[in-house]
Amino acid sequence: MPPIYINIILAYTASLVGLLMYRSHFMSSLLCLEGMMLSLFVLATILSLNLHFTLSFTLPIILLIFAGCETAVGLALLVMISDIYGLDHVQNLNLLQC
Amino acid sequence: MNLTMSLMITSLIILIIPTLSNMHKHYPYYVKTLTQIAFLTSLLPALTFIYSNQDAVTSNWHWITVQTLELSINLKLDYFSMIFTPTALFITWSIMEFSLWYMKPDPNINKFFKYLLIFLTMMLILTTANNLMQLFIGWEGVGIMSFLLIGWWYSRTDANTAALQAIIYNRIGDIGFILAMMWFSTYSNTWNLQQLFILNTDPNLTPLVGLLLAAAGKSAQFGLHPWLPSAMEGPTPVSALLHSSTMVVAGIFLLIRFHPLMENNKTVQTLALCLGALTTLFTAICALTQNDIKKIIAFSTSSQLGLMMVTIGINQPYLAFLHICMHAFFKAMLFMCSGSIIHNLNNEQDIRKMGGLYKTMPLTSTSLTIGNLALTGMPFLTGFYSKDLIIETMNTSYTNAWALTVTLIATSLTAAYSTRIIFLTLLGQPRFLALMNTNENNPYFANPTKRLMVGSIFAGFIISNSIPPTDIPQMTMPPYLKLSTLLITTFGFILALELCLDSLSPNPKSPSPLHNFSTLLGFFPTLAHRMVPHLNLTMSQYTASQTLDLTWLEKTTPKSIAHLQTLAAMNVSNQKGLIKLYFLSFLITITVTTLLVI
Numbered sequence: 124m125p126p127i128y129i130n131i132i133l134a135y136t137a138s139l140v141g142l143l144m145y146r147s148h149f150m151s152s153l154l155c156l157e158g159m160m161l162s163l164f165v166l167a168t169i170l171s172l173n174l175h176f177t178l179s180f181t182l183p184i185i186l187l188i189f190a191g192c193e194t195a196v197g198l199a200l201l202v203m204i205s206d207i208y209g210l211d212h213v214q215n216l217n218l219l220q221c
Numbered sequence: 222m223n224l225t226m227s228l229m230i231t232s233l234i235i236l237i238i239p240t241l242s243n244m245h246k247h248y249p250y251y252v253k254t255l256t257q258i259a260f261l262t263s264l265l266p267a268l269t270f271i272y273s274n275q276d277a278v279t280s281n282w283h284w285i286t287v288q289t290l291e292l293s294i295n296l297k298l299d300y301f302s303m304i305f306t307p308t309a310l311f312i313t314w315s316i317m318e319f320s321l322w323y324m325k326p327d328p329n330i331n332k333f334f335k336y337l338l339i340f341l342t343m344m345l346i347l348t349t350a351n352n353l354m355q356l357f358i359g360w361e362g363v364g365i366m367s368f369l370l371i372g373w374w375y376s377r378t379d380a381n382t383a384a385l386q387a388i389i390y391n392r393i394g395d396i397g398f399i400l401a402m403m404w405f406s407t408y409s410n411t412w413n414l415q416q417l418f419i420l421n422t423d424p425n426l427t428p429l430v431g432l433l434l435a436a437a438g439k440s441a442q443f444g445l446h447p448w449l450p451s452a453m454e455g456p457t458p459v460s461a462l463l464h465s466s467t468m469v470v471a472g473i474f475l476l477i478r479f480h481p482l483m484e485n486n487k488t489v490q491t492l493a494l495c496l497g498a499l500t501t502l503f504t505a506i507c508a509l510t511q512n513d514i515k516k517i518i519a520f521s522t523s524s525q526l527g528l529m530m531v532t533i534g535i536n537q538p539y540l541a542f543l544h545i546c547m548h549a550f551f552k553a554m555l556f557m558c559s560g561s562i563i564h565n566l567n568n569e570q571d572i573r574k575m576g577g578l579y580k581t582m583p584l585t586s587t588s589l590t591i592g593n594l595a596l597t598g599m600p601f602l603t604g605f606y607s608k609d610l611i612i613e614t615m616n617t618s619y620t621n622a623w624a625l626t627v628t629l630i631a632t633s634l635t636a637a638y639s640t641r642i643i644f645l646t647l648l649g650q651p652r653f654l655a656l657m658n659t660n661e662n663n664p665y666f667a668n669p670t671k672r673l674m675v676g677s678i679f680a681g682f683i684i685s686n687s688i689p690p691t692d693i694p695q696m697t698m699p700p701y702l703k704l705s706t707l708l709i710t711t712f713g714f715i716l717a718l719e720l721c722l723d724s725l726s727p728n729p730k731s732p733s734p735l736h737n738f739s740t741l742l743g744f745f746p747t748l749a750h751r752m753v754p755h756l757n758l759t760m761s762q763y764t765a766s767q768t769l770d771l772t773w774l775e776k777t778t779p780k781s782i783a784h785l786q787t788l789a790a791m792n793v794s795n796q797k798g799l800i801k802l803y804f805l806s807f808l809i810t811i812t813v814t815t816l817l818v819i
Binding site: 139140142143144145152213 | 800801804805807808811
C-alpha cells in the first residue's frame with residue numbers, strides 16, 4: 124500500500140482515539156471529530172485523483188458539506204450544555220438532571 | 222253528502238273567533254265555553270268517521286305557486302286528525318276550566334287564555350295539515366306559544382332560562398324538519414302528503430332522518446330532552462296542556478303521519494327504536510329520585526314519549542297514535558291533581574314536604590291514584606289498552622333484544638316512581654306546616670277532574686272498541702308473554718313500596734354514585750349546558766389574552782417540539798450519561814477486533 128494512504132489512515136486513527144478517549148472537556152471530542160472528517164476528506168481526494176476514478180470526484184465535496192452540517196449540530200449541543208451547566212465538563216451530562 | 226268537512230271547519234273557526242275579539246271581564250269563561258262548543262262540534266265528524274270510515278281532504282285557498290310547487294291551505298281529515306281533534310279539545314276544555322280556578326289571582330288571566338287558545342289553534346293546524354308548509358306553520362306556532370307560556374312569569378330567571386332552552390332544543394329539531402322539506406321539494410317536487418306517499422315508495426334515508434331529528438327535538442328524545450323537565454317552570458295548566466298531552470306529541474304525530482314512508486325503510490325504524498328505548502329508560506331512571514312533583518310527572522311524560530317512539534320503531538303507527546290519545550287523558554289529570562296539591566299547600570312543590578293528603582283532599586288523592594294506575598297500565602283502565610298492546614306487540618315481534626329489555630325495565634320503573642309519588646304525597650303523616658287550608662270544593666277544579674277521571678277509566682275501552690280496525694293485533698302468544706307487563710309492573714310496584722316503607726325508619730345513608738347519576742339527570746345538563754360553553758370561552762379567553770406572537774412563534778412549533786422531545790427522552794431513556802465509559806468500551810472493542818482480524 125502506498126505510504127500516503129497509510130499516513131492518512133494513521134491520522135484518522137489518531138483522531139478516532141482522541142474522540143473516544145478524552146478527559147473532561149466535551150470540546151476536545153468535537154475537535155477530534157473535525158479531525159476525522161478532515162482526514163477522510165483528504166483520503167477521498169487522493170484516492171479518486173490517483174486512481175482516475177472520475178465518477179467519485181464529487182464524493183469529497185459532498186462529504187465536506189455534511190461534515191459542515193454535523194459541526195453545526197455538534198456546536199449547538201455544546202452551546203446548550205454550556206448554557207445550562209456553565210462549563211462543558213462531561214460529567215455534567217447526567218440525564219437525570221436534564 | 223255529510224257534514225264532516227263543514228263541521229270541522231266550523232269547529233276551527235269557533236276556536237279562532239275569541240282571538241279576534243276584545244277582552245272583556247268574562248273573557249276566560251267565554252273562551253272555555255267556546256272550546257267546549259268546538260269539542261262538541263268536532264265530535265260529530267269523528268263519530269261520522271267511526272261509522273263510515275270515510276276520509277276527507279280539502280284544498281281551500283291557493284296561496285302561492287313557486288315555479289312548480291303549489292302551496293294552498295290543505296286540510297286532511299283522516300283517521301289521525303279526526304280522532305285527535307276531539308280528544309285534544311276535550312283535554313283543553315277541561316284544562317281551561319281548571320285554569321279558571323288555578324290562574325284566578327293572576328291579573329293577566331285574559332292574556333293567558335288567549336295564549337292557550339292560540340296554542341290550541343296551532344296544534345290543530347299541525348294535525349290537520351296536508352302539506353308540509355302548513356305543518357311547519359303549526360310546528361313553529363306551537364313552539365312559539367310554548368316559549369311564551371313557559372316564560373309566563375318572566376321575572377323569574379329560571380323561567381326565562383327554561384323558555385330559552387325550549388326554543389333552542391326545538392330549533393335544533395327544526396333543522397331536521399327543514400332538511401326533510403328541502404329534500405322533498407327537490408326530489409319529489411311537492412310538499413303535499415298524498416303526492417309524497419305515491420312518489421316515494423322506496424324512500425331515501427336523508428329526509429326520514431331529518432324527520433326523526435325533528436321528532437326528537439319536539440318530543441324530547443334523548444339528546445334533546447332537557448327542555449321538558451325545565452319547562453315545568455311554567456304554570457301548571459301550561460304543563461298539563463302543552464307538555465303532557467298536546468305539544469310534545471307533535472313530534473310523534475309527525476312520524477305517524479309519515480308512516481307510509483317509514484314502513485319501507487328498515488334503518489330509520491331501527492334508529493327510532495333504539496332512540497326511543499334509550500329515552501324511555503334514561504328518563505325513567507331520572508324520574509326515580511326527583512323531588513319536585515311536576516318534574517317527576519314531566520319525566521314520566523318523557524318516558525311515555527320514548528315508548529311511543531319505540532312503537533313507531535316496531536312499525537306500529539296506529540298503536541302509537543292510540544297511546545297518544547290515551548296518554549293525554551291521564552297525564553293531563555295527573556298534572557291537574559299536582560296543580561291542586563301545589564295550590565292547596567301554598568305553592569309547595571317538593572314532595573318531601575307533603576304527606577297525609579289522603580284524608581284532607583279526597584278528590585285529588587283519588588284522581589291522583591287513578592291517574593297513576595292508568596299510567597302504569599293497570600288492566601282495563603285507559604293506559605292498558607294502548608300500553609299493554611305495545612308491549613305485547615314488541616314481545617312477539619322480531620326486534621332488537623336490547624330495546625325490548627330496556628323498555629320492559631322502564632315499564633317497571635314507571636310503577637316504581639308512581640308508587641313513590643303516591644307514597645310521599647298522599648300517605649303517612651303530614652310533613653307540611655299544620656295550619657294549611659285545603660279546599661277542593663271549587664267546581665272549576667272538581668268538574669274537569671271528575672270528567673278526566675271518568676275518561677281515564679273508560680275512554681280506553683270506548684275508544685279502542687270504536688275505532689275502525691287498522692293493523693291486526695297479535696292474537697296468540699304464550700301465557701308468560703301475555704302476563705309479562707303485569708308481572709314486571711307488579712314487581713316494580715312491590716320493590717318501590719318496600720323501599721319507601723324502609724325509608725320510614727331512621728337509617729340515614731349517604732347517597733351512592735348511582736343516586737347521584739339519577740339526581741343530576743345523568744350529568745347531561747351539566748355536560749351539555751355548562752361544560753361545552755365553559756371550555757369554549759376559556760379557550761377563547763386564553764387565545765385572545767395571550768398575544769398571537771407568543772402563540773405562533775413560541776408555543777406552536779419551537780418550544781413545543783423541544784418540550785415534547787425532552788418529555789419523550791425522559792420517559793424513554795434509561796441511560797445515565799456515562800459518556801466516557803461508553804466511548805472507552807467502543808474503543809476497546811474496535812482495538813480487540815482489529816487485533817484479532819489482523
